[in-house]
Every structure is written in structure tokens, then in C-alpha cells.
Amino acid sequence: MARHAHHEHSGADLAAEAEAALTRAGEQWTAMRASVFAALAAQARPVSAYDIAEEVGNQRGKRVAANSIYRILDLFVRTNLANRIESANAFIANTHPGCRHDCIYLICDDCGAATHLDDDRLTGALRDAGSKAGFADVRPVVELRGLCRSCAG
Incomplete structure (x- = not known):
């Protein structure tokens, strides 16, 4: 399997890398975008x-509209800070936001875990x-569904 070399970020390092990627x-990088x-x-x-929206609303002490969150998440997907899991209408943070490539996700039908594969x-x-x-700017969206090792065990 051909692997794409990149550095996986986490915690404060991931947030700093996401901010840098969005700025580039x-x-x-607004307070609301940082919260999301x-x-x-x-x-x-x-x-x-x-x-x-519920999590951010709880943190801010006031209701946050889901459509505002969708706009921010769409921006994050466009700028490679997040990936959309199409089959679940859900999102996951990209742990290597400065590195643009296509991802394959293995999604567990039982527990919902998503494993990233290159x-x-x-x-x-x-x-x-x-x-x-004849298509231009092709972006593969690949999702494989099944049972993760823990759920299949």
C-alpha cells in the first residue's frame, strides 16, 4: 500500500496547526472557529x-445555531481542517491539516469509530x-463500512 508521509498532530499542537493552515x-481564526x-x-x-452546536453552546452559555456550525465545518472541509464522513453526515478533525491528500475512512457500523487509512x-x-x-478537480471520498476489531471480536 502506498502511504502518504505526514505528521499526525494532537492536542494544542493540532489546534496551532489548524490555525496556521486556516490563516495560510x-x-x-476567530474565537467561534477556534471553539468549533x-x-x-x-x-x-x-x-x-x-x-x-450543543457542545459549543454549553461552553459559551448560550444557544448556537446548527446552521452557523455547518458554515464553519464547510470552511474547515474546504481548507483541509476537517473531513466529512458522508455516509454518517458527520465530521472528524483532520489530524494533519497542513497536508492535503485523499483519505480513506473505515467506519464501524456498531460503535461508529472512524479509522483513517492512506x-x-x-x-x-x-x-x-x-x-x-472528463471531470476536473476530482476529490475521492472513500468510506468503507464494517465492524472494527473491537466490535467484531
Whole structure:
């Protein structure tokens, strides 16, 4: 399997890298965006915009509208700070926001855990197939569903 080399960040290092990546993209790192990213990064599983809205609202002591969270999450996806898990309509923090490549997610149908996998040969082949079919700016979204090792055990 061809692996893409990158450094996985966590904790304060992940937040600092996310801020730097967003700033490099020409966007501002606001207090609200920082709160949304912190809530997202604190989760081990993909979470919905509604879950994040509730968490951020609890932290701020006032209700936060889910549509505001969706706008921020869409920005995070566009700027590589988060990935959208399409099959679950949920989001997960990208632990290597400064590194742009395609990810494959293995998603457990039982516990909801999402495991990130890199295989540049597979995603490269999907990009090539899309290009040959006349599509530009192809971004593979690959999700495999099944049971994780713990749930299958």
C-alpha cells in the first residue's frame, strides 16, 4: 500500500496547526472557529453539526445555531481542517491539516469509530478514472463500512 508521509498532530499542537493552515488559506481564526475546532478535535468519532452546536453552546452559555456550525465545518472541509464522513453526515478533525491528500475512512457500523487509512495508489487511481471521464478537480471520498476489531471480536 502506498502511504502518504505526514505528521499526525494532537492536542494544542493540532489546534496551532489548524490555525496556521486556516490563516495560510487566507481565512481568519476567530474565537467561534477556534471553539468549533476544539469541540470537533475533542471527539474520537465523527460527530454531527448538531452535536458540536450543543457542545459549543454549553461552553459559551448560550444557544448556537446548527446552521452557523455547518458554515464553519464547510470552511474547515474546504481548507483541509476537517473531513466529512458522508455516509454518517458527520465530521472528524483532520489530524494533519497542513497536508492535503485523499483519505480513506473505515467506519464501524456498531460503535461508529472512524479509522483513517492512506492508500495513494487507490485514491490516485480514482482521481485518474475521474479525469479520464472528463471531470476536473476530482476529490475521492472513500468510506468503507464494517465492524472494527473491537466490535467484531
